Amino acid sequence: MAQADGSIRTLTVDIGGSGVKAMVLDEAGNALTERSRVETPQPPKPTAVIDAIASLAAGQGEFHRVSVGFPGVVRGGVTETAVNLDPDWVGFDLATALSQRLDKPTRVINDADMQGLGAISGKGVELVITLGTGFGSALFLDGKLVPNLEMGHHQFRKEETYEQQLGRAALEKGGQKKWNSRLEKAITSLEHLFNYDYLYIGGGETKKITIELPPNVKIVPNISGLLGGIALWRN
Numbered sequence: 745m746a747q748a749d750g751s752i753r754t755l756t757v758d759i760g761g762s763g764v765k766a767m768v769l770d771e772a773g774n775a776l777t778e779r780s781r782v783e784t785p786q787p788p789k790p791t792a793v794i795d796a797i798a799s800l801a802a803g804q805g806e807f808h809r810v811s812v813g814f815p816g817v818v819r820g821g822v823t824e825t826a827v828n829l830d831p832d833w834v835g836f837d838l839a840t841a842l843s844q845r846l847d848k849p850t851r852v853i854n855d856a857d858m859q860g861l862g863a864i865s866g867k868g869v870e871l872v873i874t875l876g877t878g879f880g881s882a883l884f885l886d887g888k889l890v891p892n893l894e895m896g897h898h899q900f901r902k903e904e905t906y907e908q909q910l911g912r913a914a915l916e917k918g919g920q921k922k923w924n925s926r927l928e929k930a931i932t933s934l935e936h937l938f939n940y941d942y943l944y945i946g947g948g949e950t951k952k953i954t955i956e957l958p959p960n961v962k963i964v965p966n967i968s969g970l971l972g973g974i975a976l977w978r979n
């Protein structure tokens with residue numbers, strides 16, 4: 745059911761390792777409400793996170809459908825991994841559970857995929873990485889997503905993965921200078937691997953970037969993580 749003016753409102757939700765965020769979008773994907781945020785419940789088990797989403801939803805006014813970005817592999821609405829949340833998410837049907845709880849159709853994809861959908865131009869090879877609690881990645885060709893690219897857990901350097909070298913824990917442990925120099929190396933490595941037309945960098949830790957970026961690398965606002973939610977309803 746739509747608004748009296750016929751418009752469909754989408755509640756878009758970003759589940760992160762440190763915060764859960766939500767806002768409502770119009771059909772063109774523009775924000776209709778202020779973004780709201782709660783701390784990710786601890787332990788971040790499915791029931792607690794669904795309660796957190798329900799409390800955010802209650803403060804967001806009317807909506808007709810729900811889009812969720814989840815920090816792990818998602819297939820057909822079922823979460824298959826959740827390295828930075830809780831093992832209880834493995835094999836959990838989040839789309840069904842949330843649609844029952846909120847009584848609205850719900851679609852779920854990987855958080856970096858959702859961020860990418862809100863950031864890309866739709867032309868050529870576009871790679872997206874996200875720097876937050878974890879290291880997210882998404883790949884697009886002419887706007888078409890290759891789902892669940894899990895580069896974060898792929899080996900990067902010194903026997904460590906991209907996430908081990910560039911996740912929040914590494915930033916906090918090694919400091920901003922070391923993290924920036926690793927990021928520079930990661931960009932070079934990814935450029936050689938993907939030969940992308942554009943690389944977009946999103947996520948909460950982009951504010952810590954101090955290195956000069958090549959012209960085909962762009963920092964995208966963290967809000968794209970939520971704005972990408974509209975794309976889940978395009979055919």
Ligand code: BGC
Binds near residue numbers: 816
């Ligand atoms: C997960 C990815 C996720 C990324 C950012 C990684 O640990 O495996 O699926 O996109 O963190 O949240």
